[in-house]
Amino acid sequence: MRATAKAHTNIALIKYWGKRNEELILPTNSNLSITLDGFYTETTVHFKEELDRDVFILNEKEISGIPYDQVTNHLQLFRNYANRQGLFAEVRSLNKVPTAAGFASSASGFAALSGATAKALELELDEPTLSRFTRQGSGSACRSIYGGFVQWEMGKLDDGSDSYAIPIAPQDHWDLRVAAVVLTAKEKDVSSRVGMKRTVDTSVFYDGWLESLPRDLEEIKVGIAAKDFEKVGSIAEANCLKMHATTLGAIPPFTYWQDTTMSVMETVQQLRKDGTLAYFTIDAGPNVKVVYLPEDEEKVLAQLNATNGVEEVIVSKVGKGISYV
Amino acid sequence: MRATAKAHTNIALIKYWGKRNEELILPTNSNLSITLDGFYTETTVHFKEELDRDVFILNEKEISGIPYDQVTNHLQLFRNYANRQGLFAEVRSLNKVPTAAGFASSASGFAALSGATAKALELELDEPTLSRFTRQGSGSACRSIYGGFVQWEMGKLDDGSDSYAIPIAPQDHWDLRVAAVVLTAKEKDVSSRVGMKRTVDTSVFYDGWLESLPRDLEEIKVGIAAKDFEKVGSIAEANCLKMHATTLGAIPPFTYWQDTTMSVMETVQQLRKDGTLAYFTIDAGPNVKVVYLPEDEEKVLAQLNATNGVEEVIVSKVGKGISYV
Numbered sequence: 001m002r003a004t005a006k007a008h009t010n011i012a013l014i015k016y017w018g019k020r021n022e023e024l025i026l027p028t029n030s031n032l033s034i035t036l037d038g039f040y041t042e043t044t045v046h047f048k049e050e051l052d053r054d055v056f057i058l059n060e061k062e063i064s065g066i067p068y069d070q071v072t073n074h075l076q077l078f079r080n081y082a083n084r085q086g087l088f089a090e091v092r093s094l095n096k097v098p099t100a101a102g103f104a105s106s107a108s109g110f111a112a113l114s115g116a117t118a119k120a121l122e123l124e125l126d127e128p129t130l131s132r133f134t135r136q137g138s139g140s141a142c143r144s145i146y147g148g149f150v151q152w153e154m155g156k157l158d159d160g161s162d163s164y165a166i167p168i169a170p171q172d173h174w175d176l177r178v179a180a181v182v183l184t185a186k187e188k189d190v191s192s193r194v195g196m197k198r199t200v201d202t203s204v205f206y207d208g209w210l211e212s213l214p215r216d217l218e219e220i221k222v223g224i225a226a227k228d229f230e231k232v233g234s235i236a237e238a239n240c241l242k243m244h245a246t247t248l249g250a251i252p253p254f255t256y257w258q259d260t261t262m263s264v265m266e267t268v269q270q271l272r273k274d275g276t277l278a279y280f281t282i283d284a285g286p287n288v289k290v291v292y293l294p295e296d297e298e299k300v301l302a303q304l305n306a307t308n309g310v311e312e313v314i315v316s317k318v319g320k321g322i323s324y325v
Numbered sequence: 326m327r328a329t330a331k332a333h334t335n336i337a338l339i340k341y342w343g344k345r346n347e348e349l350i351l352p353t354n355s356n357l358s359i360t361l362d363g364f365y366t367e368t369t370v371h372f373k374e375e376l377d378r379d380v381f382i383l384n385e386k387e388i389s390g391i392p393y394d395q396v397t398n399h400l401q402l403f404r405n406y407a408n409r410q411g412l413f414a415e416v417r418s419l420n421k422v423p424t425a426a427g428f429a430s431s432a433s434g435f436a437a438l439s440g441a442t443a444k445a446l447e448l449e450l451d452e453p454t455l456s457r458f459t460r461q462g463s464g465s466a467c468r469s470i471y472g473g474f475v476q477w478e479m480g481k482l483d484d485g486s487d488s489y490a491i492p493i494a495p496q497d498h499w500d501l502r503v504a505a506v507v508l509t510a511k512e513k514d515v516s517s518r519v520g521m522k523r524t525v526d527t528s529v530f531y532d533g534w535l536e537s538l539p540r541d542l543e544e545i546k547v548g549i550a551a552k553d554f555e556k557v558g559s560i561a562e563a564n565c566l567k568m569h570a571t572t573l574g575a576i577p578p579f580t581y582w583q584d585t586t587m588s589v590m591e592t593v594q595q596l597r598k599d600g601t602l603a604y605f606t607i608d609a610g611p612n613v614k615v616v617y618l619p620e621d622e623e624k625v626l627a628q629l630n631a632t633n634g635v636e637e638v639i640v641s642k643v644g645k646g647i648s649y650v
Contacts, residue, residue, distance in 0.1 A: 204533035205570060212529040212574070238578050245530060245573035248566040249537070252559070255566075259591060259633070263584040308584070 002046040005115030007144045008319035009039040009097055009108040011178055011289050013236035013281060014217050015243040016140055016152065017209070018200040024160040025139045028200065029213045032151045032168065032220060033143045034291075036178055038316030039097040041105060042325065043112035045075075045120045051088035058093045074110065074137040078117045081133075089120070098182075098314070110137030111144035115322045130322075131164035147171040147320035149224050151217070171320045174227050177297060179290040181304055182312040183260045190247075190254045192284030198250045205249035209242055233279030233291055237268075240281040256285050260309030264288040267307045271300060327371040330440030332469045333644035334364040334422055334433040336503055336614050338561035338606060339542050340568040341465055341477065342534070343525040349485040350464045353525065354538045357476045357493065357545060358468045359616075361503055363641030364422040366430060367650065368437035370400075370445045376413035383418045399435065399462040403442045406458075414445070423507075423639070435462030436469035440647045455647075456489035472496040472645035474549050476542070496645045499552050502622060504615040506629055507637040508585045515572075515579045517609030523575045530574035534567055558604030558616055562593075565606040581610050585634030589613040592632045596625060 010033040018028035054072040056063045063071075071091055079085050091113065097105040114134040118125045125133070127145055135142035135152075142163075143150040148170040155163030190198070200206060216239050223231035247254050261282065268280045268290055278292040278300050292300045297315070304313050335358040343353035379397040381388045388396075396416055404410050416438065422430040439459040443450045450458070452470055460467035460477075467488075468475040473495040480488030515523070525531060541564050548556035572579050586607065593605045593615055603617040603625050617625045622640070629638045 204537040204567065205530040205574070206533075208529040208531075208533050208574060234577070238576070241573040241578045241580075242529065245570035248570035248573075249530070249533060251563070253563050253566045257587060259584045259587040262582060262587045266584060 001048070001120055002044065003116045003119035004042065004044040004325040005112045005119065005322055006040055006042040006325055007108045007111030007115060007322045008035050008037060008147070009105070010035045010140065010143045010150065010319075011281060012140065012283070013232070013291075014213065014220060014239050015283075017243045017246065018196055018206070019139070020154075021158075021160065022197075024163075025135055026160045026163050027139060027152065027154045029210055030151060030154040030217055032149065032217060033140070034149055034176065034178065035144060035147045035171070035319040035321065036316035037319035038178075038180070038314060039108060040319075041093055041095050041097065041108035041112040043091060043093040043109070043116045045089050045091050045113065045116040047084075047087050047089045047120055049087070051090065054088045055090045056093075057091065059095055070137065071113065074113055075117055077133055077136060078114075078121055078123065082121045082123060084121060089117070106138035107141045107144045110134050110141035111322055113137065114141075115145075115324065119324060128164045128166070132161065135160070135164060145322050148173055148318055151221075167321075168221060169224055171318050174224070174318065175294050176229075176318055177292050177294055178316045179292070179300060179304055180314045180316065181264050181288045181290060181307075181310055182314065183258065183264070183286050183288070184309050184311055186258055186286065188256075188285060190256070195247060195250075195254060195256070195284055198254070199246045202251040203246045203249040205246045209246050212242060229277055229293055233277060236281050236291065237279040244282060256282065258286040258309075261286045261288060263308045264290070264304065264310065267303050271303055276300065326373070326445055327369065328441045328444030329367065329369040329650040330437045330444065330647055331365055331367040331650055332433045332436030332440060332647045333360050333362060333472070334430070335360045335465065335468045335475065335644075336606065337465065337468075337608070338557070338616075339538065339545060339564050340608075342568045342571065343521055343531070344464070345479075346483075346485065347522075349488075350460055351485050351488050352464060352477065352479045354535055355476060355479040355542055357474065357542060358465070359474055359501065359503065360469060360472045360496070360644040360646065361641035362644035363503075363505070363639055364433060365644075366418055366420050366422065366433035366437040368416060368418040368434070368441045370414050370416050370438065370441040372409075372412050372414045372445050374412070376415065379413045380415045381418075382416065384420055395462065396438065399438055400442055402458055402461060403439075403446055403448070407446045407448060409446060414442070431463035432466045432469045435459050435466035436647055438462065439466075440470075440649065444649060453489045453491070457486065460485070460489060470647050473498055473643055476546075492646075493546060494549055496643050499549070499643065500619050501554075501643055502617050502619055503641045504617070504625065504629055505639045505641065506589050506613045506615060506632075506635055507639065508583065508589070508611050508613070509634050509636055511583055511611070513581075513610060515581070520572060520579060520581070520609055523579070524571045527576040528571045528574040530571045534571050537567060554602055554618055558602060561606050561616065562604040569607060581607065583611040583634075586611045586613060588633045589615070589629065589635065592628050596628055601625065
């Protein structure tokens with residue numbers, strides 16, 4: 001009735017940017033990520049007969065409100081599956097994802113929560129099933145079940161039963177590095193949830209985005225298999241630019257970029273002009289992640305740290321999948 | 326055999342961004358601009374029997390190479406029309422368009438050249454015909470024949486005979502102001518000509534761009550007629566963002582924005598949050614133009630001048646059409 005799981009966050013190289021079903025969290029496109037070793041959540045789920053409600057303790061602090069509701073809703077999925085309604089849990093999470101780094105802690109958070117809950121209830125789910133459960137907590141979290149390079153299959157079925165992550169290449173396949181570039185924070189006008197929905201509903205570019213994705217996904221997998229860094233990096237960077245272009249065609253238009261976001265993009269493009277292969281990717285926020293090869297680490301970090309508006313640069317390697325402590 | 330014409334530059338609120346015929350310079354969409362009084366070209370064309378070639382003197386300096394070829398090719402259109410082959414001209418231009426301001430001097434330049442040439446040859450062209458001739462020198466120049474608010478009709482015919490500018494509202498219809506924000510220059514990677522073509526040929530967003538334009542154009546004309554500044558400004562800003570989004574979906578992707586471009590965009594959006602209506606538009610380069618109402622001039626200029634990376638801010642009013650000196 002008690003289990004602990006640890007899961008890492010991930011960064012998408014082919015972006016998840018739109019839901020075809022809001023409630024089940026089914027994406028409009030298959031997408032692909034790298035699991036990162038630098039950021040993780042470790043969660044202990046302890047079901048106790050004496051509890052009359054779930055309790056959620058995050059970083060030693062009891063949580064209420066929307067995050068609590070999300071956790072207890074997620075536990076409910078597992079209770080329903082196990083037919084254990086009325087059995088409540090104490091959830092203790094340690095979150096090693098600095099929110100300032102612009103990583104959604106929801107990815108590692110829901111992956112760890114799912115793994116620990118399933119184990120505490122002795123459900124012995126296979127990984128695709130665990131990934132599917134995880135997806136319903138937070139879409140991109142379903143990719144954090146696996147280490148290395150991971151694809152989230154959009155699936156075709158209305159009930160979402162074929163929408164889950166599959167491993168593309170393991171952690172030790174390729175030693176890439178990802179620098180999370182933390183920028184001086186400004187207020188974020190549009191949340192990722194709202195921005196995604198507004199884009200799907202209104203952007204004149206959304207069809208173009210969707211049409212271009214199958215090829216991006218196929219090509220980047222060819223690149224990953226061949227460890228062709230220029231191919232993988234350039235597809236990822238172009239895919240990120242397309243995702244952000246869709247927000248400029250929304251009604252009303254918006255952007256997650258700041259002037260400092262663009263400074264980092266310019267630094268990365270200048271690195272390439274100077275002969276160092278490095279590529280950026282950006283999620284629904286101003287911070288930038290830079291992908292590069294280990295032998296270029298010194299040069300890349302020096303240039304990133306010298307860029308205007310950069311507060312901190314945090315390096316990750318390719319991480320592993322969910323584990324149980 | 327000698328005439329002088331003066332024409333002003335213009336700034337598009339609905340962008341011209343793609344050609345359906347490269348040689349005749351026929352656009353993929355109808356578009357709309359404001360003629361600006363701040364920047365102009367004054368050109369004297371003097372046909373002389375004794376010349377055995379055209380001569381082009383720009384700002385007191387004789388010009389050769391591509392700009393010379395463009396001028397002499399443009400004169401040839403008029404010579405052919407007038408059946409005066411073999412008659413050459415001395416062309417003297419004074420260009421009051423600081424190229425650093427990011428205005429293409431080609432708009433006022435080809436408009437003034439066309440007007441002076443037609444008059445020197447005593448052709449007595451009507452304005453639509455003059456605009457059509459001008460278009461073949463530089464697309465957006467065809468709008469500078471008129472003052473005030475001007476639409477360039479894309480036309481449908483293959484020979485371009487129905488592709489020319491028409492006046493929408495005269496100079497004195499509405500006292501808007503346009504601040505040209507000059508940024509610290511960096512090297513431009515992609516020329517507007519190359520960028521436009523690459524976007525038309527490869528961008529996954531080009532269809533979405535084209536589909537959204539007829540409505541933008543209709544709505545902004547409603548706004549101009551009603552002097553509804555919020556409507557006109559928000560349509561213009563959104564249209565500019567869409568144009569720039571198309572470049573992010575090109576293969577390979579590119580952008581005309583710099584970090585400082587984004588700083589100015591943020592300043593304008595902050596002005597609006599603080600209750601001052603101002604809207605930006607950006608052409609194929611990093612500089613930003615800001616449209617605002619006369620009563621807000623002090624506030625707008627103060628904020629623009631206080632923005633990082635801004636070198637200079639040059640104010641224009643709505644300008645008049647071509648005139649003869």
